[in-house]
Amino acid sequence: MTGATARRRGRPPRAESADTRDRILTAAREEFSERGYEKTSVRGIAKAAGVDSALVHHYFGTKEQVFEAAIEVAFAPALSAPNAVAEGPLEGVGERLTRFVFGVWENPTTRTPLLAILRSAVNNETAAAVFRRLVATQLLRRIAAQVDLPDPELRAELAAAQLVGAAMMRYVIKLEPLASADLEQIIARVAPVVQGHLTQP
Amino acid sequence: MTGATARRRGRPPRAESADTRDRILTAAREEFSERGYEKTSVRGIAKAAGVDSALVHHYFGTKEQVFEAAIEVAFAPALSAPNAVAEGPLEGVGERLTRFVFGVWENPTTRTPLLAILRSAVNNETAAAVFRRLVATQLLRRIAAQVDLPDPELRAELAAAQLVGAAMMRYVIKLEPLASADLEQIIARVAPVVQGHLTQP
Incomplete structure (x- = not known):
């Protein structure tokens, strides 16, 4: 009894900790997805995750920081794939990026977050600042780093x-007709524009 | 006394009517601008305009219809100018449209609505549907009508x-650097893309 209380007061052991973090992040992503940034509260996230608000603060800090962590998880497919997408040869980068972005939007699982x-x-x-930081640092800068022309960013x-x-x-x-147009038709029109922005002198 | 009561119950005379309509539209635009579509109510608009909710319904109908009317007013500069912008010679349409759109966004008075x-x-x-209808019918279709190539819309x-x-x-x-970049530099990069979408075979 005393042991259990002490355990609850102290740092949770590693396995439980990872599990709780995941549960909080999942709840956060769902709350932010459903209600948007403004209407979501740390208390609501804690409730949905079945934990105390203090634990959410303990793991992530402020609501802004929970949002950033939740975005990073939601963005994981959008931010981890681009190694191949953003850092391959420049000549096909327009089409790779275009296929990648529309792929993320076409998939309901990644579209919702x-x-x-x-x-x-x-x-x-605040949410704009988080978006700006993540997208700029994690995606755009990496693409810009490949461009050997004026004004890469x-x-x-x-x-x-x-x-x-x-x-x-579209989404x-x-x-x-954009919303119902064939994806390949859109890619055929958009990819050269993306390519042109990045590589046209 | 009886005359005034009867007047209030019946249709307002034309001059008063135009003035009241304008007051309601101004209030609607401000309410929608500040609170967004979802949080704005017909009652709140009526209160801000100093009239009864019934009068808002009398002039405009549902909240969606008030929104549409308010958007049309807010969009007036964005939708009336394009006669020259959208219907001039096709060769300069990319730059005209780009200058026009950024002009509207650079001006705080038109940027807010x-x-x-x-x-x-x-x-x-609902707001997306209104936006879609107005932008599509009043602006994009007019531009598309000039384009004598496949898939104009x-x-x-x-x-x-x-x-x-x-x-x-940017906004x-x-x-x-997009937010602080020189407007002419942006126009120089964006206008050819707009032109290409519209006129490249």
């Missing part, structure tokens, strides 16, 4: 703008 | 996607 991130970033300054951002804009029109605003 | 519309459309299906939408994406990254997400 992305949509939550986008909504949160459009509505809230601006180029990467305008290429991303074409991709984000097209994804938003969020659902403008027709 | 645009931002509200974008936020509402990203967060709410898809072309217009992907051109718009580059513009909306770039504006979002909403505020990604650097």
Whole structure:
């Protein structure tokens, strides 16, 4: 009895700790996805994960930091794949990036958290800052680092703008004919633009 | 006394009616801008305009219809200018459209309602439908109508996607260096892309 209490007060053992962290992150991702950044609270996340709010703070810190961690997990497929996508030969980078981004949006499992991130970033300054930091440092800078032309970061951002804009029109605003157009037809039109932004002198 | 009561119960006379409509629309635009579509209520708009909710319904109908009317007013500069922008010679259309869109975003007076519309459309299906209808019918179709190549509407939408994406990254997400870049530098990179979407065979 005393042992159990002491254990609960101290640091959780490693295995339980990893499990609890995962549970909190899953709950956080779901809460942020459903409610957006502003309406989500650390207390709500704790409740959904079946833990005390203090434990959420213990593992992650502030709500902003929970959001960042949840985004990183949600973005994992979007941020880990690009090793091959962003760092392959420059000549095919436009098509690789375009296929990659639309692939993430076409898949409902990765689309839901992305949509939550986008909504949160459009509505809230703090969420926008997190989005900015993650996307800029983890994706755009890596692409820009390959570009041996003036303004590599601006180029990467305008290429991303074409991709984000097209994804938003197709999957969020659902403008027709874009929303129902054949994916290959869209890729054929968008990939050269992305390529041009990155490599055209 | 009886006359005044009767007047209040009946249709307001034309001058008063136009004035009240304007007051309701202004209040609606401000409420939607501040709170977004979901959190705005017809009652809140009525209160801000100093009229009864019934009068808002009388003039505009449902909340969706008030939103549509408010967007149309907010969009007036964005939707009326394009006569010259969208319908001039095709060879300069990319630069005209790009200058026009960034001009609207650079101006704080037109940026605020645009931002509200974008936020509402990203967060709410009904607002997305209104955005879709207005943008598609009033702007994109007019541009597409000039394009004498296959898939004119898809072309217009992907051109718009580059513009909306770039504006979002610069003015909403505020990604650097895009957010602080010289406007002419951005136009020089974006205009040829818009032009290419619309006129490249």
